[in-house]
Amino acid sequence: MNIGFVGAGKVGCSLAKLLTERGKQVSGIYSRSPSSAAWAAQFTNTTHFEEINELLDVSDVLFLTVPDQSIRSVYESLDPTKLVDKIICHCSGALSTAVFEGIEKYGASAFSIHPFVAISSRHESYQNLPHTIFTMESKPIRKEHKEAMLALLQDLDLQVEEITAESKAAYHGAAVMASNLMLGLLSVAKRELQAAGFSEQGATEAILSLAEGNLANAIKAEEKPFVTALTGPIQRGDASTVEGHLKAFSGDSREIYRLLSREVLRLAQEKNGTMDDIRLTELLYEDEEE
Ligand SMILES: NC(=O)c1ccc[n+]([C@@H]2O[C@H](COP(=O)([O-])OP(=O)(O)OC[C@H]3O[C@@H](n4cnc5c(N)ncnc54)[C@H](OP(=O)(O)O)[C@@H]3O)[C@@H](O)[C@H]2O)c1
16 A cells, blocks of 8 residues: 655654554655655655655555645645545544545545644654554545555554544544643633732742643543542532632633533542532532522
8 A cells, every 4th residue: 555645744754754664655745845845755765756646646545744724725636537546634633524525526535534642843753653542534435445544553553533524523622622721721720820929930830730740640540530630629529618719710710610610520429429519519500590
């Protein structure tokens, strides 16, 4: 199976390098700027192409590892007569295979294969990819195509999770919650510490150290990490402390505290099925009862 790459950036170079390291056949690399493609070809010990459809010609699988906003136009620049029986992939988390509009009428299969991990370097990140999660969403024209792609990812020691095109937006939203929104939450907490009198540096250090300890506890938990690592007033059933926090905060901070506390209350109930949660439930849901 010959695998080609369009887009010699962080993801394209990392995947191409991992493939060649594992003895897979990379047919070549094309990129917007010939110098990027030439560098990537040298890095992966493969060939660079100056014409995208020449690369398509010699590839069974073509990864479009270009920025999300360019995936559609790059796909549309592929020669439809050369698409028969090909596998076309992109690596976007936000877009589904729907971006490859009409691909089935050309007799090709569409895959969206998203690394659930940050890839920050063109020449180093490939080393960290094995054992990370890759999410696959597919529209195969033949079942052999899907079998071949699953086998390929497994050969690379990647952990594959399958989702549908319809769930792609929610999937990506969940990933944003665990990465970007987690930083947003820490930033709100830091601001409240500063409002309470901390220096900016002190607030940053305190918040990062607390968050790191919590994540480490969850990671090392043998089962149910979010339940096991849970500490704090809600899991102790301490409604008066939670009431004090809600009075101390206002605006977005109060709303964020209240909404996330509802999820924490669900975790606390899982941890302790007999906890007295009547007052906590009233506090956390009171605005909805008005
Ligand atoms: N990086 C991550 O952490 C990460 C994680 C998960 C998924 N992804 C997804 O992976 C895909 C690629 O992201 P990336 O981080 O690798 O981006 P990147 O580092 O910016 O690389 C994109 C590459 O595509 C080339 N390119 C841009 N427009 C092109 C076009 N019209 N035709 C051909 N080549 C073009 C670029 O140009 P030059 O030729 O000028 O270099 C560059 O080499 C995106 O869909 C992204 O959402 C990224």
